[in-house]
Amino acid sequence: MKPIAYLLDKKKSLRNHRREVDQKSIESVFFKVLEKELPNIGRADVPYFEVKDKKTIYCKTAHPAISSEIWRKKEKIKKEINKFFGSESISDIKVK
Known part of the structure; x- marks a missing residue:
């Protein structure tokens, strides 16, 4: 049987x-x-979504107006995603 101190230390190390x-x-x-940013755009409006090299988001939209809206707010979207993860996980968003 493992001592409680060992289990607590292991839990603390997993938390960090x-x-x-x-x-x-x-x-x-x-x-x-x-x-949140564009409430009128849903998942159905972005049929293709891919993350390459774990840094760049590629997405293809159903309509050019939707891609224009995402492109206009891509810096804010990128900032919110990185803020959520607490690190620089996304460097660029490419919309087509």
């Missing part, structure tokens, strides 16, 4: 360990921020 950000979590946060 930073987990790696994956594509699904970036996608989820992107659409939450997008919904």
Whole structure:
């Protein structure tokens, strides 16, 4: 049986360990921020979404007006995503 002090130390070390950000979590946060910034744009308006090199978001929209709106607010969206993760996880957003 392990002593309680060992288990508590292990729990503290896991709490300080930073987990790696994956594509699904970036996608989820992107659409939450997008919904907050542009409430009339939903997940159906962005049929293609991909994160390459874990730094750049590529998305293709259903209409050019939607891509223009996302492009106008891409710096604010990028800032909100990085603020959520607490690190520089996204460097650029490319919209087509």
